[in-house]
Structures are given as structure tokens and as C-alpha cells.
Amino acid sequence: MLEKALSGSRNYWLWIAGLMAVIAVAFMGYLQQWEFGLGVTGMSRDVSWGFYIAQFTFLVGVAAGGVMLVLPYYLHDYKAFGRITILGEFLAVAAVVMCLLFILADLGQPKRAMNVIFNATPYSMLFWDALVLNGYLLLNIVIGWKLLEAERNAVPAPKWIKYLIYLSIPWAFGIHTVTAFLYCGLPGRGYWLTAILAPRFLASAFAAGPSFLILLCFIVRKVTKFDPGTKAMQTLMKIITYALIANVFFLLCEIFTVFYSQIPEHMDHLKYLFFGHGDKVALVPWMWTSMFLMLSAIVLLVIPKIRNNEKYMPFICIMVFVGTWIDKGMGMIAGGFVPNAMHTYHEYTPTPLEILITVGVYATGLLVVTILYKIATQIKEEVNA
Amino acid sequence: MKESRRSFLKIAGVSALGVTAASNAHAIGEYFIPSEQAIKDQKVSTADRWGMVIDTRKLTHELNEKIAKSCHLNHNVPTLENKNHEIKWIWEEHYEHAFTQQPNEFQAEETAHAPILTLCNHCDNPPCVQACPTKATFQREDGIVLMDFHRCIGCRFCMAACPYGSRSFNFRDPRDAMEDGKPTNPEFPTRTKGVVEKCNFCAERLAVGKDPYCVEASEGALVFGDLSDENSEIRKVLKENYTIRRKASLGTGPSVFYIV
Numbered sequence: 001m002l003e004k005a006l007s008g009s010r011n012y013w014l015w016i017a018g019l020m021a022v023i024a025v026a027f028m029g030y031l032q033q034w035e036f037g038l039g040v041t042g043m044s045r046d047v048s049w050g051f052y053i054a055q056f057t058f059l060v061g062v063a064a065g066g067v068m069l070v071l072p073y074y075l076h077d078y079k080a081f082g083r084i085t086i087l088g089e090f091l092a093v094a095a096v097v098m099c100l101l102f103i104l105a106d107l108g109q110p111k112r113a114m115n116v117i118f119n120a121t122p123y124s125m126l127f128w129d130a131l132v133l134n135g136y137l138l139l140n141i142v143i144g145w146k147l148l149e150a151e152r153n154a155v156p157a158p159k160w161i162k163y164l165i166y167l168s169i170p171w172a173f174g175i176h177t178v179t180a181f182l183y184c185g186l187p188g189r190g191y192w193l194t195a196i197l198a199p200r201f202l203a204s205a206f207a208a209g210p211s212f213l214i215l216l217c218f219i220v221r222k223v224t225k226f227d228p229g230t231k232a233m234q235t236l237m238k239i240i241t242y243a244l245i246a247n248v249f250f251l252l253c254e255i256f257t258v259f260y261s262q263i264p265e266h267m268d269h270l271k272y273l274f275f276g277h278g279d280k281v282a283l284v285p286w287m288w289t290s291m292f293l294m295l296s297a298i299v300l301l302v303i304p305k306i307r308n309n310e311k312y313m314p315f316i317c318i319m320v321f322v323g324t325w326i327d328k329g330m331g332m333i334a335g336g337f338v339p340n341a342m343h344t345y346h347e348y349t350p351t352p353l354e355i356l357i358t359v360g361v362y363a364t365g366l367l368v369v370t371i372l373y374k375i376a377t378q379i380k381e382e383v384n385a
Numbered sequence: 386m387k388e389s390r391r392s393f394l395k396i397a398g399v400s401a402l403g404v405t406a407a408s409n410a411h412a413i414g415e416y417f418i419p420s421e422q423a424i425k426d427q428k429v430s431t432a433d434r435w436g437m438v439i440d441t442r443k444l445t446h447e448l449n450e451k452i453a454k455s456c457h458l459n460h461n462v463p464t465l466e467n468k469n470h471e472i473k474w475i476w477e478e479h480y481e482h483a484f485t486q487q488p489n490e491f492q493a494e495e496t497a498h499a500p501i502l503t504l505c506n507h508c509d510n511p512p513c514v515q516a517c518p519t520k521a522t523f524q525r526e527d528g529i530v531l532m533d534f535h536r537c538i539g540c541r542f543c544m545a546a547c548p549y550g551s552r553s554f555n556f557r558d559p560r561d562a563m564e565d566g567k568p569t570n571p572e573f574p575t576r577t578k579g580v581v582e583k584c585n586f587c588a589e590r591l592a593v594g595k596d597p598y599c600v601e602a603s604e605g606a607l608v609f610g611d612l613s614d615e616n617s618e619i620r621k622v623l624k625e626n627y628t629i630r631r632k633a634s635l636g637t638g639p640s641v642f643y644i645v
Contacts, residue, residue, distance in 0.1 A: 037578035038539070039556035044469035048544040048554060108539015108554065108579025115519040115538050126518035126542050187512050187635040188548020265485070341550035342482040342503075 001148065004375040011223070012374070019367045026360020029353050030105065038108055040353045047337040047348035049106070051358055054333040056102035058208070058325055059365075060179045061201060063095035063136065065209010067172035068239050074165050080232040083380070084217070087228065089144035090372035091213060092172075096137040098365035103130075105357055125181045132175045139168045144372070152379045176201045183336065191269035191336040194257070200250040201328075206243035208324040210236045211317035216373070218314055224377040226384070234308045237316070241301040244320055248294055251327075268343070273335045277345045283335065286326050293323030430591045432611035434509070434528035436640040437586075437597075438622045439502055441480075443606035446500050449477040453502075455602040456584070458569045461576075463562035472553035474584040475504040475599055480645075486632055501643070502607075504599070505530060505551040505584035506631060509638030516546035522581070528612075528640060529586045537580040544581060548632050549639075552583045612640065 008016075033040045043050040066088030072078035073085050104110050116130050143164050150157035180198035183189065214236055217228040258266045271277070276284045297319040300306050307316070334348045350358070456462070456475045465471055481488065483501035511530045513522050521536035522543050544552045558578040560566050568575045573589065576582055587597035595601075600609045610619030628642035 037555065037557040039467070039470050039578075041556075042469070043556070045471050045473075045544075045553055046550070048541045103540075106540070108541070108581075109537065109577075112519075112536070112538040115521070115536055119519040119521075119536065121518050121520050123515050124518040124542070125516070126540060130518070182542075183545075186516070186546050186548075187637065188632065189545065264488075336545075341485075341548055342478055343485040344482060 001145075001152065001375050001379065004378045005371045008374060012370075015370065016367070019363045019370070022363040023360050023367065026356050026363065029356040029360065032353060033105070033357065034110075038106075040351060042349050042351045042354060044346060044348065046340040046344070046346035047334055049333050049337065050348055051329075051350040051354050052102045052106040054329045055358055055361070056099050056106070057179055057201075057332060058329040059095045059098045059102070060133070060176050061205030061324075061328065062209045062212055063092045063099065064172045064176040064202065064205045065207075065213065066092035066095075066140070067169055068206050068210050068236070068243075069213070070165065070172075071169050072235070074162075075169065078235070080229055080235060084213075084228045084232055086144055086148055086376050087216065087220070087373065088213060089140045089147075090376060091209070091216065091369060092140045093137060093144065093372060094365045094368040095209075096133055096140070096175075097368050098361050099133055100137070101361045101364060102358075105361065125178060125185060129175075129178050129182060132171065132178050136168070136171055136175050139164055139171060143168060144376075148376055148379055151383055154383070173202060176205050188341055189336050190263070190265035190267075193266070194254055196250050196254055200247060200254070203243050203247035203250055204324045204328060207240050207247055207320050208328075210240050210243070211320040211324075214240075214313060214317045215321070216369070220373060220377055224381060226377040226380045230310065233310070233313065237301065237307045237313060240317070240320055241298070241307060244294060244298055244301065244324075247324065248298065268339055269335050272338050272345065273331050277339070280338075280345050280347050282347050282349055283331055286330050290323045290326035290331070293319045294327070297323060430525075430527045430529075430588070432527045432591075433613035434611065434640065435507065435586055435591065436528075436610065436612035436619055436642065437600070438608040438619055438626075438628060438642045438644065440606050440608070440626075440644045441499060441501055442644065443604070444500050444502060446477065448604060448606065449500050449502055452599045452602045452607070453477070455598045459598050460573055460585075461559070461563070461568040461570055462582075463559040465557070465562055467556075470556040472555065472559065472582065474553075474582075475502060477501065478503045484629070484631060484643075486634065487629075499645075502599075503549065503551070503631070504641065505586070506549055506637065506639030506641045507584075507586055509640060510636060512546040512548065512637060513543035513552065516542040518542060525588075527591075529588055529591075530583075531585055531588060532580075532582055534574065534576050534580050534582065539579040539581065541581060548635055548637065552581050554581050555579055 041050060041052075069081045069085045069088035073081040104113060107113055116127055121127050143161060146161045147157050177198045180201045183192035184194060184197040186192060214233050217233055221227055255270065258270055268277075272280070273283050273287045276282075297316055300312065300316050300319075306312050338347060339345050453473070453475050457464075457473070460474060462472050462474055477500050479497065480492075480499040480501050481497050483503050489497075507528055507530050509528065511522075511524055514524050514530060517523075518540060519536050519538055521533045521538070522530060523533070524530050539554065541554055544554060555576055555578045559576050560568075563569070563575070587595075587599075590597060596609050597607075600607045608619050608622050610617040612619060614620065622644075623642060626644045628644050630639040630642055633639065
């Protein structure tokens with residue numbers, strides 16, 4: 001089936017070449033980091049995780065978001081999703097690939113990455129994260145590939161694949177739960193030390209993942225003859241509505257607990273993020289933008305006429321995606337380190353090189369998505385023809 | 386990697402032989418054996434739980450500088466221009482930053498800004514050890530929390546886990562910052578870029594029966610000893626003085642006590 005990715009229109013190849021060029025430039029940036037060390041980034045002794053880990057966290061959510069197609073179809077027999085579950089699975093593959101690349105980019109000694117396996121340490125959450133992420137990647141590759149193969153050959157998929165699919169559903173919840181556990185079990189970091197973190201992560205994931213999927217559906221509809229189906233997209237919009245409301249609700253729960261109890265160690269991170277500390281206000285405009293995007297998206301989403309209108313869908317999805325991205329991809333990680341353990345405020349801003357490497361990883365993810373979606377949509381076109 | 390470890394052992398062994406008894410050279414070697422063995426081997430030092438009492442009444446800015454310098458020179462801790470890349474094992478903090486859980490708006494100016502020394506607390510229940518995915522940071526039988534620089538993958542999970550800000554990361558090659566690329570103390574290993582490091586309670590000195598560098602330089606402000614030994618000097622000091630620990634409510638069980 002891979003050969004389907006090797007023939008395409010001029011625009012297809014232009015797009016691929018463009019992505020490759022970005023990846024090549026970013027890789028040169030990475031070589032610089034490899035040579036000098038992580039000192040090329042904006043990270044510091046005080047803010048020891050930055051943009052890379054934040055993107056990783058956000059993308060685990062996007063990967064888990066695919067389950068919002070798989071679950072209704074396989075557990076509730078929701079037929080409209082049947083033709084596009086493959087898009088969810090392949091998006092998950094690309095997202096997990098990006099996650100793993102971000103982790104690698106963040107390691108001080110990437111050559112020793114396998115130490116996590118050689119010296120497996122079950123009480124470290126990072127060990128479990130490595131395990132569940134790789135497992136999820138494998139599950140989605142196998143499931144997606146086998147389903148597509150069966151569709152192409154017009155035969156029923158092998159029976160065992162169903163068990164893998166059932167396994168992949170709790171697994172999707174698992175990857176983001178474990179990712180939250182990376183942070184929420186650390187005793188000295190008040191911003192993360194909250195049991196609502198995993199639910200909040202999942203809620204934002206189920207908003208961000210499906211909104212990115214819808215955007216991809218629009219692109220698929222535009223550049224191929226395969227139509228993901230209006231009904232499926234409308235149902236996804238409904239899922240986004242619930243997920244986004246849950247996300248903001250969980251955030252408000254957090255805000256209540258933190259500000260009513262007024263314990264400084266928990267309160268000061270949120271204060272810094274939304275109001276800044278003295279002249280340290282780097283994230284303030286971003287956090288309010290995120291809040292504005294999420295809240296106004298909710299207003300638009302709860303009105304069925306707007307939510308179901310294909311003209312507005314892409315805009316709402318962009319609002320949801322950007323809003324949740326700022327919340328997790330910018331505020332969540334750096335915000336946990338400011339103020340630091342000594343309660344001093346040392347801000348973090350990514351360097352241009354750090355952003356370049358980040359863009360490179362995203363380009364790699366887009367390349368994977370492009371290739372996988374090309375194969376999937378072409379097979380669907382052929383089957384439908 | 387193995388090669389450099391072996392050659393270091395050779396250097397350490399030879400120099401130790403020159404200065405101390407042969408049995409002690411054996412002990413130095415043991416400090417650099419792989420982590421699992423080191424954890425099990427009870428002979429690495431005599432104590433069950435090493436600890437430190439810091440008498441902050443005796444600390445001055447000058448003394449703190451002297452103590453930090455002694456530690457950093459002897460452990461080849463580089464001085465880096467860029468604050469983001471900073472590495473420190475023991476350093477001065479104002480009282481209000483060292484003891485964030487003791488805010489007191491009516492405190493005298495000089496108390497709030499009193500120069501306190503902070504370092505790794507060698508916690509009894511260390512969150513960094515729990516977080517490390519490779520056991521590169523581990524707790525020894527004698528309570529000391531150590532780093533295996535050859536195993537660390539540089540994920541910095543331990544830095545996020547440490548509630549005391551005790552850990553530093555080599556954001557660049559520390560050897561570049563050393564004069565002629567040479568360490569100030571050839572007997573102690575230099576680190577590579579991309580690994581985490583921190584105070585080791587001078588495990589290499591405890592192995593040959595000496596006190597840590599900071600204690601030696603402290604003019605009596607720092608007392609070091611075995612917390613599990615009821616008759617030790619440190620226990621005597623703890624009995625006679627009221628002491629506090631940093632963020633003790635987190636349950637990490639710091640082994641560094643402060644007389645304030």
C-alpha cells in the first residue's frame with residue numbers, strides 16, 4: 001500500500017518538498033544543539049523544561065483525541081464515524097511520532113535514550129510514559145494498516161484486530177493520564193500538584209484532537225475525492241463542545257480551589273500566568289488570548305446552527321486548537337516552574353533555534369500525516385469508484 | 386565511556402595510594418562502581434544516615450563564598466557567565482527564599498535577608514530518586530543521594546521533582562569553561578554536557594574518612610555526622626538546639642538541619 005504515497009499530483013510533491021526543506025533546515029538547527037548542548041535553548045536551572053516538553057504534552061493529547069472517533073464507532077456502533085476512524089488512527093500515529101521526537105530533542109544525552117529500557121525503573125513515571133506511548137504508536141500502526149488493507153481487498157478485517165481496537169480505547173486515555181502523572185506527582189510544584197490535572201489534560205485533548213481532525217477533514221475533502229461526511233464532522237463538533245466545556249470547567253475548579261484556599265504555593269503560578277509578577281509578564285497576553293479563544297468558542301459551539309454550519313466549522317476549530325495549544329503548549333510547563341523552588345521569578349522564553357527545531361518536529365509530523373492520509377484517502381477513492 | 390571510567394579509576398587509585406592507606410584506595414574505587422552495587426555495598430561508608438547541621442548564626446556572606454568556592458573548586462564545578470547555564474552545588478540564599486514556608490511580614494530586615502547556605506538535602510525519601518527513569522540518581526545505604534553521570538540521559542525529571550532547586554544541568558560542556566580545559570581538581574571527575582549534577586555530600590571524602598569540603602571550610606558553622614548514631618556530635622548538636630528543615634511538610638525528610 002505504501003506505493004500509493006509515491007504517486008501524486010504536482011501540488012502533493014510540492015507540499016512534500018516544502019516539508020522536507022523545513023525538516024532539513026530544522027535538522028541543521030538540531031545539529032547545533034547536538035554540538036553545543038541544550039544551552040542553545042531558553043531553558044535554565046530554574047525553568048528546566050520548556051517548549052519541547054510542552055509540545056510533547058500537547059501532542060499526547062492530540063494523539064489521544066483520535067479515540068473520540070474510535071470509541072463511538074466500536075463501542076456505540078455510531079456508523080457515521082466508520083469511514084473516518086482510520087483518519088483518527090493515522091493522526092494518532094503522527095502525533096505520537098512527534099511526541100517521541102520532542103522527548104529526544106529534549107534529552108541532554110539522546111544517545112543514552114535506551115537507558116530507560118535497559119535500566120527500567122517502574123517507580124518513575126517517565127518509564128511508564130515511554131512504554132504507553134510506544135505501545136500506542138504500535139497499536140495504531142497495526143490497527144490502521146490492517147483495517148485499510150481489508151478495505152482495499154474488500155474483505156472483513158481479521159478478527160484479532162477487534163481486540164486490539166478495544167485495547168486501544170482505554171490505552172488512549174492511558175497515555176494522557178500517564179503524561180499528567182509526570183507532573184502531578186511532584187511534591188514541590190504547586191501548579192501541577194492537583195488531582196484534576198489528568199482529567200483536565202483529557203478534556204483539552206478531546207477538544208484539541210477532534211478540532212485538528214476536522215481541519216484535516218476539510219483539507220482531505222478539498223484535495224481528494226474522498227468525503228469524510230458532514231454528519232461525522234457535525235458529531236465531532238458536538239464532542240468538541242462537551243470536551244471544551246469540561247476543560248474550562250476543570251480549569252475553573254482549579255482556580256476556585258487555589259484562590260479560595262489562598263495557599264501561595266498553588267496560587268502564585270496562576271497569578272504569574274494571568275497577571276504577571278512585576279515586570280515579568282511574558283505569558284500574560286497569551287493566557288488571556290487562550291481564555292478568550294476557549295470561552296468564545298464555547299459560545300459559538302453551544303449554538304447548533306453555528307456549530308453545524310460548515311462555513312464556521314474551520315474557524316471554530318482553529319479557535320479551539322489555538323486556545324488549547326496556548327494553555328498547554330505555552331502556559332502549562334513554563335508556568336509550573338515560575339516561581340521556582342526558591343520562590344523567585346525567573347522567566348522563560350524559547351530561543352529562535354528552539355522554535356526552529358520545534359517547527360521541524362511539527363513538519364515531520366505533518367509529513368507522516370500527509371503520507372498516511374494520502375494512502376488512506378487514495379484507497380478509499382478506489383474502493384468508492 | 387568504560388574507558389574513561391577505567392582510566393579515572395587508575396588515576397584515583399594511584400593518587401589515593403600515594404596519600405592514604407591501600408584499604409582507602411579500595412573505598413574510593415567503590416564510589417565509582419555502578420549504582421546497583423554501590424547501593425547494596427554497605428562498606429562504602431560507616432554511617433547509616435549522613436546528615437548536616439548548619440548554624441546560620443555563624444554564617445556571613447564572606448564565609449558562604451569561601452565554603453561554596455571550596456566545594457566548587459574541588460568538584461570542578463565551572464563558573465559560567467550565562468545565568469541560564471549556572472551550575473551550583475552549595476550556595477547562598479536569603480532566609481525568605483531558603484525557607485519559603487516561613488513567611489513572616491514582621492520579621493526584622495536582617496533576618497529576612499540573612500545569608501543561608503543551601504545545598505542538596507540528601508532526603509530520606511528523595512523525590513528525585515523516585516522520578517529518575519534510569520536510576521542514574523540513587524540513594525545509597527548511608528542515605529546519600531548520588532548521581533551516576535554515565536547513566537544520566539539528561540531528561541531533567543529529577544530537577545522538576547526536587548522541591549529545593551538543588552540540581553543543576555550541564556546546558557553546555559563544562560570543560561569548555563575550565564582554564565585550558567583542565568579541571569581544578571584532577572582527582573575528581575569532570576562532567577559531560579547534557580547530564581544533571583548536584584552536591585554529593587563529598588562521598589569521595591567520606592570514603593577515606595574525611596569530612597566534606599564545606600564542613601572543613603566552615604569554621605565550625607557546619608556540623609556533619611551520622612544521624613543514626615545517638616552518640617555522634619551531630620546528634621548532640623540537634624539535642625541542644627532547636628533546628629528547622631526546608632519544606633519538611635512535604636515529607637521528603639531532609640538530612641540538612643538549620644539552627645536559626
